[in-house]
Amino acid sequence: MGESQSALFPNYGRYPLTFVKGEGSRLWDENGKEYLDLMCGLAVTNLGHAPKQVKERLKNQVDTLWHTSNLFHIPDQQKLAELLVANSCADAAFFCNSGAEANEAAIKLARRYFQKVIGKPERFEIITFHMSFHGRTLATLTATGQDKVKEGFAPLPEGFVYAPFNDAEALEKLIGDRTCAIMLEMVQGEGGVNPADPAFVKRVAELCEQHGLLLIVDEIQTGMGRTGKLFAYEHYGIEPDVFTLAKGLGSGMPIGAMLGKEKLREAFSAGSHGSTFGGNYLSTAAGVATVETILEEKLPERAAELGQYVIGELEQKLAGNPLVQQIRGLGLLIGIGLNRPAAELISELHAEGILVVSAGPNVIRLAPSLLISKEDLDRGIQAICGILAKKAGAAV
Incomplete structure (x- = not known):
């Protein structure tokens, strides 16, 4: 059924693929064709598809209890909060259903902290950055530093100012009497896989301390x-005052989290913010199993090692390719910057059974499972380099 005949709104530009089964780094479509997944549902299935530990925990919870509401205590919500706090700089967590909701909570927390705790209601503006992406709610799309996501949604809420990414001097000039926070991604995912410069981040933290601002780090795509x-x-x-999580936190179950320092606890007093489904039994069961697996199997260290390997291989094999401008990224969030649109190349890779996705119009983004084998990575690298070599030859 085409989108014009569908009962769904046509708000997604979908690839012509329908998947019916997933396991590890593999997906199978409705015709039984196998695909190597190097995009993980946009950096969500960090443990691969249907990981055993998460599946077992979910099955047990499905057989026990699904929902009561946040008017009552939810044991795994408390356990997940304790896991995240124990392994971060934060002291408290709030759970919701998505990254946009987590960033919305961060925005609300920053404003309420200055209005209700600090007593400075005039300080409500948050500085974000060009090419950032923070979500699709009215507040978070306004916070996003890309005009394309705002088209048709005016009037937008006030309270956001935009600075060039990695430009500390320009940022400092934008801080004023109304500023309450600076919000940034350590790697701009949707904006093109752009890592923040260490000196820039250090200066951002210094400016927040100097001016009494909250530092909010969006870890929706980079976390876990x-x-x-x-x-x-x-x-x-650095230690942010607030950071947000979603995507990889629940291995595909819808969950988001906003974490903050002790001084912010008072700003989110009873009744100030909430979510009917946030932190429910199923999502937090998945979250606990996901975090425990990441920690027990030392997957961040594995991602660091494999990421260095992938970037090294791509740099070597794509050296001199006239289509490639830059290989960049951090860990297993990697971008191949091109001098042409990536869409056609991505479609050709899909046809070869390799799933990748764009990050902006000219970047091929790789975000494979943190448990992917080196053999699978080699297969993906070979396919990507082969397509780019063929296209470079055709371009000449």
């Missing part, structure tokens, strides 16, 4: 071991 640390902020030697 993907970049070679459990959280990407750890690469930079």
